[in-house]
Amino acid sequence: MSTNKHALIRYRVIDKCLRQVDKQWNWKTLAEACSHEIRKVTGHDTTLSERTIKGDLQNMRHDEALGYFAPIEYDRLEKSYYYSNRSYSITEAPLNRSDSNELKQAIGLLQQFTGFRHLEGIENIIQKLELLAYESTTQAKKIVHIEQAPVIPGQKWLDQLYESIKEEKTLMMTYKPFDREANTLIISPYLLKEYDNRWYLYAHNHERHQLRTYGLERITKLQPSLQEYIENASFDPDIYFNDIIGVTLEPGKKPSKIEFEVYDNTISYIRTKPLHHSQVEIEGNERMSRFVINVIPNFELESLFLSFGESVKVMKPKAFHNKLKKRIDLLQSEYKF
Template identity: 30%
Template sequence: MPHIKNALIRYRIIDKALGNSYNPYPTKLDLRYACEMELYGDTNGKHISDSTIEKDLFAMRQELDAPIKYSKAHKGYYYENPDFTINEKPLSEDDIASIQFALSTLSQFKETEMFQNFGFALNKIIDRVNVDSDSRNTDVDIDQLIQFEKSTAAIGNEFLQPLLSAIKNQHIAYFTYESFVTQVRKQRKVTPLLLKEYNNRWYLICFDSVKQKVITYALDRISDLEIIEQKGEKPSDFKPDLFFRHSIGITASSEARPEKIVFTASNVAAKYINSQPFHESQKLVKENHELALFELFALVSEELIRELLSYGGDVQVLQPEGLKNELIKRIQKMRENYNL
């Protein structure tokens, strides 16, 4: 059974590698390294052989109808149909059994300190697997009975493992980064410091050797990642557990200073804001049957501004003055957009 489970996992790792537009035409060695890293955390070649990858590719063609081809020109493998993915295939009984086995093990530890931050995610996976298992015994399409929240494909997740290894060993990383604002692609040389997830996207917090400061880069805009076994620069004052303590979202800076933010919210909006606070420092100061007064101590960031604007006229910022003026400027721009 463990061999079967490992093979099923390797199929999905290979599938992800073949669908990676940032690294097209992976070689047999690339596929082996990807499987080694995902399953064992290293690429020393002790666990998976070339023949194992060859058997996996053959099995994927035969059992999953995967349109895997070899390009002599590019000396690598690819999907003849670029839209193909085995993720569109329904889970087999072996898939379900493997996932249930793993989840039953993990669920025993979800209340421990190590897993407390992942309890919600584990519960969602357990719910989904249980629902899928039950649905196999009925003729009703499960989507007609229950719908789960869906997220967009997480581009760049294949970089998580090598970047995590670079953080552990303080190794230097090179990659190409495309700016959202300018669409310009530039080469970066950094020392990875921390990986952070926000809104179903992963971000790399690192010390940029050219800019000589800590910068945040989104993994979905990274390509051509290369880790070299050379020690990089790491700021002595960088503390991963403290870097985001005053942040809302992914915006953080060692130079920026948090501010006291005071705002009011209508009675209904206040209930939502109180149940899902903007920041852990948020507190309800007072309320009546019409309004609630909130305070929090955090960095003024783009994420906070968008959260506040999402409540429209149900929220009014009282301080700081800079945040209030920024909101007024954006509201005026919205009025112009609608000719008001």
């Protein structure tokens, strides 16, 4: 465990000790209590000096980054430390406005389970949260497991792209599609989106004069460009993604009603986990239900329907039905021996 987390444990222990008003606490007794807890949590013996403990007390009193501002006083007669406000605890310390703003930004990133290193501004908030949670994370059994790719392809570009979007900086990008040679282009980056354990960049292509989507794993080089940044005049992510599943949207296409049948046990699955927010069940029984979603067909939607195998059948529109049938027929031919 890092020294930083040792400090979090010490703050927690010192706080717990000073709330015990029936005991006297000098630097030695505080050091012993902290060493005992560190040994309990980490399994390592630690000897804490007078300088360390007094430094911790000073930090808890005055460190603006920590934000505790603990009312710690020293009784010269008893030679002990105490809280002048007996109801005080660092676990009750509220987040200030600056913390709150940083936390909102951090939550937006953390909810997407990214590979960002761009979390420097919330370091002190994380310390506060760790302080409240460290006991449960050291000894408690694991209750929740979130499936996540350990390394998402292309995530090494996240920080540079994030900064360029934030600062509205134009980039020169070398991009290697899977089926073509690499080419270099100028882009004004607008948005990063994660989908199905892959990262995508939405950016204005200066040569094509249109919004384009780029997979980060296909980027081979990024560097600043001197060309003027083209501001995002019409791209609204909430509107853009409202009518699609996934990331692909062909310009000019409009939403259409996709009607599909679902069979047997998959019915409950589709009911409880809709394919799209527009999903409506129009008829059904225990063996078959019919649903409708209003979306723009794309490759991701095709793949989603095909992933259900024989449990889902697209009925309308006919053109989309036939497109899926063609892919199924091709798949069937591949499995003939």
